[in-house]
Amino acid sequence: MITVVTILDEIPFVPDSADLLKTLGLDASSDLASEIQDVVDQAASVAKPKALYGVGYVEERGRDTVTIDGVVFTSRVLRMNLTDVYRVFPFIATCGLELDGLLARYSDELLRYSIECLKSQALNAARNHLITHVRSKYGISGLSSMHPGSGDVAVWPLEQQVELFRLLGDAPARIGVQLNESCLMQPNKTVSGILFPSERDFYSCRLCRRDKCPGRRAPFDPELWKKTHEEDIEEND
Numbered sequence: 586m587i588t589v590v591t592i593l594d595e596i597p598f599v600p601d602s603a604d605l606l607k608t609l610g611l612d613a614s615s616d617l618a619s620e621i622q623d624v625v626d627q628a629a630s631v632a633k634p635k636a637l638y639g640v641g642y643v644e645e646r647g648r649d650t651v652t653i654d655g656v657v658f659t660s661r662v663l664r665m666n667l668t669d670v671y672r673v674f675p676f677i678a679t680c681g682l683e684l685d686g687l688l689a690r691y692s693d694e695l696l697r698y699s700i701e702c703l704k705s706q707a708l709n710a711a712r713n714h715l716i717t718h719v720r721s722k723y724g725i726s727g728l729s730s731m732h733p734g735s736g737d738v739a740v741w742p743l744e745q746q747v748e749l750f751r752l753l754g755d756a757p758a759r760i761g762v763q764l765n766e767s768c769l770m771q772p773n774k775t776v777s778g779i780l781f782p783s784e785r786d787f788y789s790c791r792l793c794r795r796d797k798c799p800g801r802r803a804p805f806d807p808e809l810w811k812k813t814h815e816e817d818i819e820e821n822d
């Protein structure tokens with residue numbers, strides 16, 4: 586388990602009304618725009634996006650495993666990504682609980698959806714702040730990440746959240762993040778994973794065949810998929 590964890594809880598966040606209206610398919614002159622602006626203003630005053638990270642060290646590597654500070658993670662892709670890496674940064678970034686408090690005040694579906702969109706904006710602010718902080722503090726220009734549950738199911742199974750939370754000890758609770766029995770995090774707009782130095786950007790989307798994902802950041806890469814499953818293919822021949 587990592588004993589020293591840094592918490593970032595003074596993260597600037599300015600909700601983007603124009604982006605929200607665009608997501609909702611509304612014009613600024615729409616009758617609903619002022620109601621939505623009221624929600625945006627409330628979100629701006631209560632939101633407190635947060636993040637945390639620890640500094641971990643790779644201790645052992647197996648064929649499909651990598652041990653970080655005594656915790657064994659099972660993922661061939663993670664193992665491959667950390668082949669030449671010794672220092673990693675397990676992390677969590679979250680929109681924070683405050684926006685869920687705001688959500689509970691509304692029953693109107695459009696306004697509730699607007700708050701969910703603002704939670705996504707707050708999460709992006711937390712994640713970007715964290716990455717900028719780690720890059721600057723540790724002098725790392727190339728930084729990639731992997732997340733349990735991202736990409737095809739075998740890339741790094743969602744159940745590995747249990748190991749990630751074990752690695753981070755009680756720190757997630759200190760920023761209001763909980764892991765439930767289904768290995769999903771609360772608040773729902775929260776990401777967890779491991780940041781690692783990398784000269785080439787790695788995106789789990791390159792190993793994900795899900796169609797029409799609005800969050801896709803890179804196209805599916807059949808060559809990389811083959812490379813990461815090569816031994817399975819050979820064994821099944």
Ligand code: SF4
Pocket residue numbers: 735736737789790791793794795798799800801802
């Ligand atoms: S394509 Fe979508 S589901 Fe697949 S890893 Fe990327 S963001 Fe996740």
